[in-house]
Amino acid sequence: MLSIGTLAKRTGTKVETIRYYEQIGLLPEPERSRGGQRRYREADLDRLAFVRHARQLGFALEAIRELLVLADDPHQSCADADSIARRQLKQVEQRLSRLRALQIELQRMIEECRGESVSECRVLEVLRDHAECLTEHG
Amino acid sequence: MLSIGTLAKRTGTKVETIRYYEQIGLLPEPERSRGGQRRYREADLDRLAFVRHARQLGFALEAIRELLVLADDPHQSCADADSIARRQLKQVEQRLSRLRALQIELQRMIEECRGESVSECRVLEVLRDHAECLTEHG
DNA sequence: GGTAAACCTATATTAACTGCAGCTTTTTTC
DNA sequence: GAAAAAAGCTGCAGTTAATATAGGTTTACC
Numbered sequence: 001m002l003s004i005g006t007l008a009k010r011t012g013t014k015v016e017t018i019r020y021y022e023q024i025g026l027l028p029e030p031e032r033s034r035g036g037q038r039r040y041r042e043a044d045l046d047r048l049a050f051v052r053h054a055r056q057l058g059f060a061l062e063a064i065r066e067l068l069v070l071a072d073d074p075h076q077s078c079a080d081a082d083s084i085a086r087r088q089l090k091q092v093e094q095r096l097s098r099l100r101a102l103q104i105e106l107q108r109m110i111e112e113c114r115g116e117s118v119s120e121c122r123v124l125e126v127l128r129d130h131a132e133c134l135t136e137h138g
Numbered sequence: 139m140l141s142i143g144t145l146a147k148r149t150g151t152k153v154e155t156i157r158y159y160e161q162i163g164l165l166p167e168p169e170r171s172r173g174g175q176r177r178y179r180e181a182d183l184d185r186l187a188f189v190r191h192a193r194q195l196g197f198a199l200e201a202i203r204e205l206l207v208l209a210d211d212p213h214q215s216c217a218d219a220d221s222i223a224r225r226q227l228k229q230v231e232q233r234l235s236r237l238r239a240l241q242i243e244l245q246r247m248i249e250e251c252r253g254e255s256v257s258e259c260r261v262l263e264v265l266r267d268h269a270e271c272l273t274e275h276g
Numbered sequence: 277g278g279t280a281a282a283c284c285t286a287t288a289t290t291a292a293c294t295g296c297a298g299c300t301t302t303t304t305t306c
Numbered sequence: 307g308a309a310a311a312a313a314g315c316t317g318c319a320g321t322t323a324a325t326a327t328a329g330g331t332t333t334a335c336c
Contacts, residue, residue, distance in 0.1 A: 003333090005282060015283085016325055024323090035332045037283055053236055058196035061323070070247075082248060089244040096237050098191055099230055106227040109208070110220060141302090143313060153314080154294055162292090173301045175314055199292070277336100284331065294321070301314065306307100 001031070001039040011048045018048065026051060026065060058095065063088065139169070139177040149186045156186065164189055164203060196233065201226065 008015045021027045027047060030038045047068070054064045066084050146153045159165045160176075165185060168176045185206070192202045204222050 003282075014325065017323085019284095020324060033283095033332080035283085037332065054240075055323085056196050057233055057237055057240070058194050085244045085247045089241065089248065092237055092241045092244060095195055096234065096241060099195060099234050099237065102192075102195070103227065103230045103234060106223045106230060109223045110227065141313075152294065155292085157315090158293060171301080171314095173314085175301065193292090279336095280334090282331100282333070285329095287327085289326070290324080292322085294319100296319080297317090299315080301312100303310100303312070305310085 001041065002045065004038045004040070007040050007045060007048060010045060011052055013048060013052055021048070021051060024061070026061065026068065059091075063091075139179065140183065142176045142178070145178050145183060145186060148183060149190055151186060151190055159186070159189060162199070164199065164206065197229075201229075 002010075004015050004018055007013070008018060018027065022029060027044065030040050030044060033039055050068070050071075051064055054067065055061075059067075067088065070084055140148075142153050142156055145151070146156060156165065160167060165182065168178050168182060171177055188206070188209075189202055192205065193199075197205075205226060208222055
């Protein structure tokens with residue numbers, strides 16, 4: 001059984017954040033020691049790592065909650081799972097294409113810098129395009 | 139010249155958020171109409187679109203501020219630009235690999251769902267791995 | 277078995293927005 | 307070209323997702 005501090009260290013999360021996630025119901029209430037301290041198992045570590053990574057990728061807690069529901073019970077409703085998965089996949093693919101563009105531009109800048117001559121920075125142009133946005137928000 | 143509402147609509151941003159970005163210095167103070175309303179040009183649209191996309195990708199406003207400094211004046215200091223670009227690129231690449239993993243898992247779920255049988259959901263496992271994290275936060 | 281590190285709850289603060297109140301400007305429509 | 311509706315203004319309060327702090331308890335280790 002892991003203490004909250006160990007869990008925190010192993011996932012790169014603040015102890016306070018773990019308690020916060022429990023409070024809002026993203027993490028289940030763990031067992032407690034006789035003295036009342038939280039005791040976690042490996043599965044909690046997986047769940048927390050998932051939440052942290054998803055957050056780093058820009059998913060809102062509500063979207064993460066949705067994905068966790070999927071993970072908790074994928075049998076429940078195939079139609080639901082499918083629609084959630086499709087929606088999330090669309091988001092993921094959009095993020096991927098933007099990240100790739102940004103990656104290429106940063107690589108170009110580093111390359112040019114090696115030649116002592118960063119002619120110009122096009123990171124703006126790279127993420128400027130919002131053709132897809134138009135379909136997203138009118 | 140664009141009104142704040144037009145800018146908002148064209149970038150999928152709330153009007154309040156645009157004013158907030160101006161307040162914290164991410165967007166320059168725009169010109170004003172005789173009556174005192176904000177008037178923007180196309181360049182402001184690019185800048186705002188960049189900020190929004192970067193936010194969606196999970197970059198903190200401070201990281202975005204850094205990228206904007208790079209965009210505003212890449213000549214300024216090649217060493218600075220290089221170190222910022224390298225640091226950001228590392229982040230981007232980490233995000234890319236996690237997003238790819240999530241993409242594959244969501245595709246698999248949708249695929250299985252089509253066969254009316256989501257055997258199990260492995261989104262958790264997909265983002266669980268935190269080998270890189272260990273190097274990030276001890 | 278004592279003490280330092282880690283944990284507890286509860287509450288306050290921060291970051292990044294979001295919404296509202298009360299008023300002014302701009303646009304539209306007759 | 308006037309009036310009414312839509313959009314904008316400032317200033318401030320509220321929300322989300324944490325993060326920090328205060329004051330006290332439990333656990334780990336010599």
